[in-house]
Amino acid sequence: MISQKAGSLRKSVSLSFMASAFTHVFVAAALGKAVSPEKMPLRFWSLGLFCALLPDLDVIAFYVGIPYRHMLGHRGFFHSLPFALIVALVAVSLAFRKVPRFSGRWWVLAGYFFAVTASHGVLDAMTSGGYGIAFFSPFDNTRYFLPWRPLVVSPIGVYGFFSRWGWNVITSEFVWIWLPILTLLVVVLLIRRKLRRQPPAVP
Numbered sequence: 380m381i382s383q384k385a386g387s388l389r390k391s392v393s394l395s396f397m398a399s400a401f402t403h404v405f406v407a408a409a410l411g412k413a414v415s416p417e418k419m420p421l422r423f424w425s426l427g428l429f430c431a432l433l434p435d436l437d438v439i440a441f442y443v444g445i446p447y448r449h450m451l452g453h454r455g456f457f458h459s460l461p462f463a464l465i466v467a468l469v470a471v472s473l474a475f476r477k478v479p480r481f482s483g484r485w486w487v488l489a490g491y492f493f494a495v496t497a498s499h500g501v502l503d504a505m506t507s508g509g510y511g512i513a514f515f516s517p518f519d520n521t522r523y524f525l526p527w528r529p530l531v532v533s534p535i536g537v538y539g540f541f542s543r544w545g546w547n548v549i550t551s552e553f554v555w556i557w558l559p560i561l562t563l564l565v566v567v568l569l570i571r572r573k574l575r576r577q578p579p580a581v582p
């Protein structure tokens with residue numbers, strides 16, 4: 380009886396996960412590089428990667444009996460845009476206290492942490508499996524997918540990853556996420572380098 384329950388639980392969890400953790404982290408790193416021309420402290424990078432993965436802590440819901448479609452279920456409130464906003468404000472307030480509030484740098488940092496956290500739900504909404512994302516929770520708990528869903532949904536953990544399924548996940552994410560973002564990042568870095576090299580305008 381226990382094993383049957385555990386089996387169905389594992390099945391519901393493994394069929395519902397996400398874009399892979401590698402891709403969530405990759406997007407956070409690429410975005411961080413794009414928005415920070417100067418060298419950033421370790422806490423910027425570690426917090427960015429943490430924010431990218433944070434929404435999936437809601438898989439705990441499966442283990443404590445919260446239904447998938449519940450507001451606090453997997454891909455519910457913790458994958459929403461309001462949650463990303465809260466995370467961004469907390470992150471920048473706690474980790475960058477010396478940055479004057481509402482200064483240009485403050486907005487860049489807050490925008491970065493918001494975008495990284497929100498990117499998690501957007502990537503999940505491009506996957507082929509599970510339920511949609513409650514982007515507007517707690518105001519509206521409707522689950523949404525993007526109209527275009529080229530990503531193969533990823534299994535939880537490394538166990539399911541070393542399989543044909545895992546390979547399909549990696550190839551779909553490489554083609555549709557990694558390659559376009561890497562290309563964009565190279566363009567941003569080249570433009571930035573070109574602007575830096577330009578001599579200052581003569582008054």
Ligand SMILES: [Zn+2]
Binds near residue numbers: 435454499
């Ligand atoms: Zn997720």
